[in-house]
Amino acid sequence: MSQINAYYIQIICLIGINIIMAVSLNLINGITGQFSLGHAGFMAIGAYTSAAITVYGHDRFAFLPENIFFILALLIGGIFSALAGLLVGIPTLRLRGDYLAIATLGFGEIIRVIILNLDFVGGARGFGGIPEYANFFWIYLLAMLTVIVIANLVRSIKGKALLAIREDEIAAESIGINTSQYKIIAFTVGSFFAGIGGGLFAHLNTYLHTNSFTFLKSIEFIVMIVLGGLGSLTGSIFAAAVLTLLPELLRGIGEWRMIVYSLLLILMMILRPQGILGNKKWK
Amino acid sequence: MEMNKNVVGARCNVPLLEIKNCSLSFGGIKALTSFSASLHAGELLGVIGPNGAGKTTLFNIMTGVYPPDQGEVLLEENKIQKLLPYEINRLGVARTFQNIRLFQNLSVEENVWVAYHQHLKSSLMSATFRFKKALREEEKRKKEAEDLLKLFGLSDQKTSLAKNLSYGDQRRLEIVRALATEPKLLLLDEPAAGMNLTEKNELTTLIRRIQSEYHLAILLIEHDMGVVMNLCPRIIVMNYGEIIAEGNPQQIQTHPKVIEAYLGKKNVTTN
Amino acid sequence: MSEFLQQLVNGLTWGSIYALIALGYTMVYGVLRLINFAHGDVYMIGAMTGYYVARHLPSHFSELNFGIVLGLSIIACALLGALIERVAYRPLRNAPRLSMLITAIGVSLFLEYGGQLLFGADPKFFPELIVSRPMFHFDGVIISNIQFIILLVSFILMISLRFIVLNTKMGKAMRAVAFSQTASQFVGINVSSVITVTFLIGSGLAGAAGVMVSLSNPKIEPLMGIMPGLKAFVAAVLGGIGNIPGALLGGYLMGIAETFVTAYISSTYRDALAFIILIVILLVKPTGLLGKTVKEKV
Numbered sequence: 001m002s003q004i005n006a007y008y009i010q011i012i013c014l015i016g017i018n019i020i021m022a023v024s025l026n027l028i029n030g031i032t033g034q035f036s037l038g039h040a041g042f043m044a045i046g047a048y049t050s051a052a053i054t055v056y057g058h059d060r061f062a063f064l065p066e067n068i069f070f071i072l073a074l075l076i077g078g079i080f081s082a083l084a085g086l087l088v089g090i091p092t093l094r095l096r097g098d099y100l101a102i103a104t105l106g107f108g109e110i111i112r113v114i115i116l117n118l119d120f121v122g123g124a125r126g127f128g129g130i131p132e133y134a135n136f137f138w139i140y141l142l143a144m145l146t147v148i149v150i151a152n153l154v155r156s157i158k159g160k161a162l163l164a165i166r167e168d169e170i171a172a173e174s175i176g177i178n179t180s181q182y183k184i185i186a187f188t189v190g191s192f193f194a195g196i197g198g199g200l201f202a203h204l205n206t207y208l209h210t211n212s213f214t215f216l217k218s219i220e221f222i223v224m225i226v227l228g229g230l231g232s233l234t235g236s237i238f239a240a241a242v243l244t245l246l247p248e249l250l251r252g253i254g255e256w257r258m259i260v261y262s263l264l265l266i267l268m269m270i271l272r273p274q275g276i277l278g279n280k281k282w283k
Numbered sequence: 284m285e286m287n288k289n290v291v292g293a294r295c296n297v298p299l300l301e302i303k304n305c306s307l308s309f310g311g312i313k314a315l316t317s318f319s320a321s322l323h324a325g326e327l328l329g330v331i332g333p334n335g336a337g338k339t340t341l342f343n344i345m346t347g348v349y350p351p352d353q354g355e356v357l358l359e360e361n362k363i364q365k366l367l368p369y370e371i372n373r374l375g376v377a378r379t380f381q382n383i384r385l386f387q388n389l390s391v392e393e394n395v396w397v398a399y400h401q402h403l404k405s406s407l408m409s410a411t412f413r414f415k416k417a418l419r420e421e422e423k424r425k426k427e428a429e430d431l432l433k434l435f436g437l438s439d440q441k442t443s444l445a446k447n448l449s450y451g452d453q454r455r456l457e458i459v460r461a462l463a464t465e466p467k468l469l470l471l472d473e474p475a476a477g478m479n480l481t482e483k484n485e486l487t488t489l490i491r492r493i494q495s496e497y498h499l500a501i502l503l504i505e506h507d508m509g510v511v512m513n514l515c516p517r518i519i520v521m522n523y524g525e526i527i528a529e530g531n532p533q534q535i536q537t538h539p540k541v542i543e544a545y546l547g548k549k550n551v552t553t554n
Numbered sequence: 555m556s557e558f559l560q561q562l563v564n565g566l567t568w569g570s571i572y573a574l575i576a577l578g579y580t581m582v583y584g585v586l587r588l589i590n591f592a593h594g595d596v597y598m599i600g601a602m603t604g605y606y607v608a609r610h611l612p613s614h615f616s617e618l619n620f621g622i623v624l625g626l627s628i629i630a631c632a633l634l635g636a637l638i639e640r641v642a643y644r645p646l647r648n649a650p651r652l653s654m655l656i657t658a659i660g661v662s663l664f665l666e667y668g669g670q671l672l673f674g675a676d677p678k679f680f681p682e683l684i685v686s687r688p689m690f691h692f693d694g695v696i697i698s699n700i701q702f703i704i705l706l707v708s709f710i711l712m713i714s715l716r717f718i719v720l721n722t723k724m725g726k727a728m729r730a731v732a733f734s735q736t737a738s739q740f741v742g743i744n745v746s747s748v749i750t751v752t753f754l755i756g757s758g759l760a761g762a763a764g765v766m767v768s769l770s771n772p773k774i775e776p777l778m779g780i781m782p783g784l785k786a787f788v789a790a791v792l793g794g795i796g797n798i799p800g801a802l803l804g805g806y807l808m809g810i811a812e813t814f815v816t817a818y819i820s821s822t823y824r825d826a827l828a829f830i831i832l833i834v835i836l837l838v839k840p841t842g843l844l845g846k847t848v849k850e851k852v
Contacts, residue, residue: 035652091837097651098589099840102791106832113826149411156410157396157403157421164386164397171384173368174346174377175464176401185407219659226656231388258667265660269653270645 009136010204015244016139017200020146022224022236024193027150029222030230032186033166035101038088038108039194040217042081044210045111046195047202048121050077051130054203056120058131070133074142074199081195082188084111089187093180108218116210126209134203142200146193151233153189162186166231223265297360299324299500300468305344305354305364306524314340315351316524324467327494327501329515331508331535333544337524338504339381342470345502346378347371358468373401377466379457381473381504387446391437391456394445395428398463428463435459435489451482455489462493468500469493475507483507487514512536520544556694561817562810567701567770569809570708574763575786576793576801576808577715578635578756584732584796585752587651591658592638594783595665596631596757600764601680601774602673603630608681620683620769624707627765628758635757636750644746669776677775680768700769711762712802715755719798724751732796785812785828792835794842803843 021043028036053073061069088107095103121127153159161182164172169179202208224243228235246264250257298321307315315337322328330338344351347368356364363371386394403410403424405417432438435455440448445456454474461469471490475483487510494501505511511518512532520528520541528538535541575597582590604627611619642661646654690697719725730738731748738745767782768774789808793800811831816824835842 095836095840098587098795099836101655102589103833103836103840106788106829106836109829110826110833113829152413153407153411156407156417157424158400158405158407158410160389160393160397161400163389163393167386167388168384170348170368171380171386172397174372174380174384175398175460176369176372177397178367178369219656223656226652230652255667255671258663259671262660262663262667266642266657266664269649269657269660270642 011244011248013134013136013139013204015241016136016143017197017204018221018224018240018244019143019237020193020197020200021221022228022240023147023150023233024190024197025221026225026228026231026233026236027153027162027193028186028190030225030232030236031154031166032162032183034183034186035097036104036187036190037101037215037218037222038104038106038111039190039221040213040215041108041111042084042191042194043198043201043217044115044213045084045191046074046077046081046198047208047213048077048115048118048127048198049080049195050074050199051127051202051208052121053077054131054133055127055129066133070138070203074196077199078192078195081198082192085187085189085191085194086184088191089184093183105215105218108213109215112210112213115213122208126207128207130202130206130208132203132206134200139200139204142196146196147233147237150189150193154233163231227268298322298357299326299359300345300502301355301357301360302341302345303355303357305341305351305356307340307344307349307351313524315344318354318521318524318526320519320526320529322468322500322502324500325494325498326517327490327503327515329511329518330502330504330521331506331511331518332521332527335523336521338521339472340524341521342378342472342502342504345371345470346376369401372464372466375465375467376470377461377464377468378470379454379461379472379474381476383453383457385445385453385457385460388444390442390444391448392425392428392432392441394456394460395431395463396425398460399424399428402465431459431463450477451485454478454486458489458493462497466499468502471501471503471505473504473506475505475510483510486510490514557817559693559695561813563695563697563701565810565813566806567704567809568813569806570704571763571767571782571805572786572789572808573802573805574708574711574759575782576790576805577712577798578760579787579790580793580796580798580801581728581752581756583790584798585728585735585749586643586654588643588654588658589787590756591655591783592661592665593756593760594779594781594786595662595669596635596638596779597760597764597767597782598669598774598776598779599634599665600627600631600761601768601778602669602678602764602776603627603761604765604768605678605680605774608683616684620703623683624762624765627761629761631761631764632754632758635753635760638757639750639753644749666777666780673776675776677773680772680774682772684769686770698770703769704766707762707766711759715759715798718755724748728752781825788828788832791842792831794845797842797844800842800844 021039025036025039028034050073053076054070088104092100092103115121116123154162161172161177164177165179165182172179220243224239225236227243228237228239247257247261250260253260300322302318302320305315305318318341330341332338343349344364345356347363347366347370350365354364355362358374358376361374363374386397403420405414405420409417410421429438429441432441437452437456437459440452445453448456458471458474475486478486490501490503491514493499503511503515516531518530518532518535519526520535520538522544527540527544528535530538575593578593579590582588582593604623607626608619608623611622638661642657643654646657684700684703686698686700688696689699689702719728727738727743727748728751730741730743731745735745785808786805789804790801791804792807793802793804808828808831812824812827815827
């Protein structure tokens with residue numbers, strides 16, 4: 001019985017993490033209109049950084065209470081991801097649409113390959129022995145914080161500059177918005193939270209392998225924000241929950257799982273391309 | 284909204300805007316050739332010319348969309364031709380676009396709110412974490428936006444999405460949004476395009492009103508002769524990237540080169 | 555020197571494969587502005603089709619067998635491509651581009667996992683239709699018969715494509731649609747037919763690539779299209795996405811670069827090379843080597 005409970009709790013925790021991932025991606029793609037296909041890369045950086053800290057720094061920082069240590073590790077993971085977001089955001093400033101998408105895809109893969117070649121975080125064997133610090137409380141606390149911060153950001157007048165950039169970059173510039181600065185802010189903040197999500201993932205799973213952070217993972221997050229409606233934060237939350245549950249519900253059909261998933265993707269796009277809660281068009 | 288009510292008197296002889304010998308080519312096409320003009324504070328200048336004469340290119344080099352190959356653009360004696368569009372706007376130049384560029388999926392009031400962006404002193408972070416000072420500043424600007432919309436008859440529709448507005452209202456909103464940035468110079472790119480007679484008359488009244496109430500310099504590109512002749516005391520006529528005539532409406536209407544440009548080389552009487 | 559030339563030959567051979575796949579990406583992007591994520595999996599289907607056809611042929615007359623296998627795979631893949639376009643992409647003709655992109659990803663996943671279900675996830679071994687032996691030998695450089703066939707068949711296919719695009723009415727229509735769908739409609743071009751033909755040709759070429767690669771790399775499996783697909787895509791971007799000669803240039807450059815990096819530097823970085831090339835070209839000249847920069851009209 002407790003085994004089943006543990007399984008459900010794991011799923012619920014995963015939903016919480018995916019909410020963070022979807023909302024942070026929505027900030028970049030749905031709200032600012034920057035088509036990023038490399039979100040898994042930022043997640044990976046946060047995951048591996050925080051895990052490396054808790055695994056290798058465990059003894060050195062034993063004087064810290066466990067909770068503080070964990071939060072610090074998460075924060076540092078988030079900061080490293082944010083730096084990566086900066087490093088990706090700056091050179092890609094002048095790219096539009098498809099080109100930006102391809103570039104971010106490339107960056108995401110390069111990040112993954114680099115991590116794969118770092119032996120001290122396990123390399124091809126994977127990184128195990130991560131302490132299980134993440135639990136329902138931490139995950140949902142941080143998920144709520146993420147949603148509140150991003151929602152407030154977009155509510156503010158200054159934050160609406162991001163929406164303006166999505167709607168019409170040239171017009172945004174014409175009313176004095178430094179679009180480059182804001183695009184970078186979107187990338188940096190979005191990847192910061194992706195890093196937090198990654199750190200939580202690492203400390204929930206207790207094991208990391210770069211195979212969890214491929215281009216396919218980035219696509220999963222894209223599907224979440226499209227299903228929920230680009231630009232809609234509530235939609236992202238809902239979709240994150242649904243799309244985390246879906247593979248689990250389909251687990252019973254074994255090999256057919258991915259086939260059904262892919263067919264659902266196709267059908268969803270053909271029947272309702274703007275997503276369930278979305279009403280904002282993305283060209 | 285406080286606008287430049289003061290500076291005009293003392294520095295009347297120094298032009299607000301000066302375009303000096305600007306040229307720009309796209310590949311082999313000379314869009315602008317040695318174009319020079321100046322505009323004083325509070326002046327209303329019209330620019331007309333056949334399609335492809337270089338009018339929008341002129342706007343684009345003034346607003347930093349493209350840098351000119353040669354020449355300078357001076358705003359209050361500062362060189363702006365190499366600045367970025369957002370920097371130029373912050374120095375006081377606002378524009379509207381030939382093909383309306385509103386933030387379609389934002390509401391009418393949101394379109395105006397965003398225009399106050401550069402004047403908000405609190406940072407993005409303080410706004411995100413809802414510090415009192417930031418919130419108060421936002422409230423103040425939202426009130427100003429409300430007043431502005433009321434002034435221009437758009438406040439009933441303030442929560443409607445911009446894309447759902449009528450064509451005439453959209454054009455008006457674009458102008459309001461430009462005004463919200465508190466410019467010294469307003470560039471209007473074919474604001475009467477696609478309008479019927481009633482709408483054109485309303486537009487003419489609107490522009491006159493803006494000019495008198497805000498003491499703005501206005502540079503107007505227009506195709507519609509009626510609007511331009513009615514509105515602008517001074518008109519520049521362009522063709523093939525060059526100025527072919529300059530003067531008041533009477534002078535322009537009877538200028539042989541202007542007639543030739545529009546109607547071809549023939550003996551035609553104008554009314 | 556002979557080592558260098560040998561690697562060059564190897565690079566050109568691989569380059570042919572990448573170029574054939576890249577052509578499909580570039581042509582579809584040209585007419586639909588869609589990055590057809592499923593294209594690499596069509597290449598896989600080509601290999602799989604070839605496998606099943608080859609297994610049912612008598613084992614004599616190996617060159618003829620190869621011809622039959624190649625022909626049938628090309629046809630099967632062409633039809634598959636057209637089917638995908640009709641079923642998955644055409645309904646989204648007026649939807650936001652992101653939707654079509656996600657659908658393409660869905661189709662790709664469907665082909666991959668459906669393939670695993672249908673063919674089994676374990677690798678299969680392509681029958682040896684042509685026994686590899688050296689064909690040309692000079693100065694220490696060996697060109698095997700398989701390499702020669704790949705280069706020759708690719709060349710023939712590319713010349714045929716060039717003829718179609720430059721000299722036929724359909725080719726002109728394809729170029730028109732790539733330039734502007736709206737304008738094409740105004741001059742009476744049936745845009746839907748043109749798009750279908752584009753998919754037919756592009757997918758057929760991918761199928762050919764799938765069969766030919768199996769001659770020298772007989773281990774095939776349902777996920778084999780992912781990496782080559784990605785690399786061919788990068789090759790198309792390198793040459794200028796939407797630009798047909800660009801796809802050829804990009805494909806050959808990619809093949810040669812990969813071969814030389816593997817030979818002279820290290821094989822562990824072979825896969826990363828494609829992404830490095832991708833980032834560099836996007837930061838330096840995103841429109842690609844042969845692409846033209848189009849300025850947005852303000």
